[in-house]
Amino acid sequence: MDCGLLYSGGKDSTLAALLLDRFYEVTLLTGDFGVTDDHEHARRAAERAGFPFRTVELDREVAEAAAERMLEDGYPRNGIQRVHDHALERAAALGFDAVADGTRRDDRVPTVSRAQAQSFEDRHGVDYLAPLSGFGRGAVDGLVDAHLDVVVGPSEEIPRADYEGELRAVLADAHGEAAVADVFPAHDQTYVEGLRE
Numbered sequence: 001m002d003c004g005l006l007y008s009g010g011k012d013s014t015l016a017a018l019l020l021d022r023f024y025e026v027t028l029l030t031g032d033f034g035v036t037d038d039h040e041h042a043r044r045a046a047e048r049a050g051f052p053f054r055t056v057e058l059d060r061e062v063a064e065a066a067a068e069r070m071l072e073d074g075y076p077r078n079g080i081q082r083v084h085d086h087a088l089e090r091a092a093a094l095g096f097d098a099v100a101d102g103t104r105r106d107d108r109v110p111t112v113s114r115a116q117a118q119s120f121e122d123r124h125g126v127d128y129l130a131p132l133s134g135f136g137r138g139a140v141d142g143l144v145d146a147h148l149d150v151v152v153g154p155s156e157e158i159p160r161a162d163y164e165g166e167l168r169a170v171l172a173d174a175h176g177e178a179a180v181a182d183v184f185p186a187h188d189q190t191y192v193e194g195l196r197e
Contacts, residue, residue, distance in 0.1 A: 001024050002026075002096050003027070003097065003098040003099070003100055003129065004027050005100040006031070006084070006087055006088065006099075006101040006102070007028035007030050008030070008042060009030070009191055010045075010162065011140070012103075012140060014045065015140060015143055018147065019132070020100060024098060026052075026100075027052045027053070027054055028042070028051045029054055029056045029091050030053070030055050031056050031087040031090070032055040032057055033060050033170070034057070034060055041191060045191065049195055056094070058086055058090055059086065066170075067079060074183065076109070076183055081109055081110050084101070084109075087163070092120065092123075092126050096126060098126055099124075099126050099128055100128070100130065100131065101129075102131075102132055103130050103132060104132045105135055112130060148192055149195070150190045151191045152188050154186065154189075155187050155189040162189075168184065
């Protein structure tokens with residue numbers, strides 16, 4: 001069976017891929033709105049982790065609507081959730097037996113409720129997998145420390161292929177850099193450089 005996993009090149013999605021690898025032929029999928037070229041570092045992270053990689057074309061209109069929603073809200077949660085839902089839908093259309101993501105039990109965004117997962121599976125005839133859904137941040141960090149080489153730093157400085165990079169670019173293009181700073185709180189991100197031996 002094959003599985004398409006939404007992939008950012010960060011620790012959570014890489015750990016999710018490693019957990020699924022025993023049971024599925026995993027392909028790592030990075031969404032691309034055509035706004036930036038930020039997916040190249042995810043491709044390198046996928047290669048270093050030993051997984052095939054593919055970009056998935058997403059609708060730019062979704063990114064623009066998400067950016068406007070984030071600006072209106074003053075925080076990124078609802079916009080990122082909209083983009084994640086869109087990415088799952090696009091991944092499901094690629095013909096995989098299963099579609100997965102790296103969401104954790106204690107993530108605030110994105111999230112997929114049980115009802116949403118069941119609806120997604122019924123509509124697309126795929127299995128939805130969230131292998132980290134039972135793991136809290138402490139457990140994930142412990143596994144990451146033991147198995148992955150990562151770089152940690154401020155989100156605006158770490159190369160990234162998650163939704164935030166392109167959403168930041170859409171916001172900056174439409175409303176200037178100040179809008180980006182208003183919407184996105186300062187936080188750290190990770191970038192996977194490889195597996196530990």
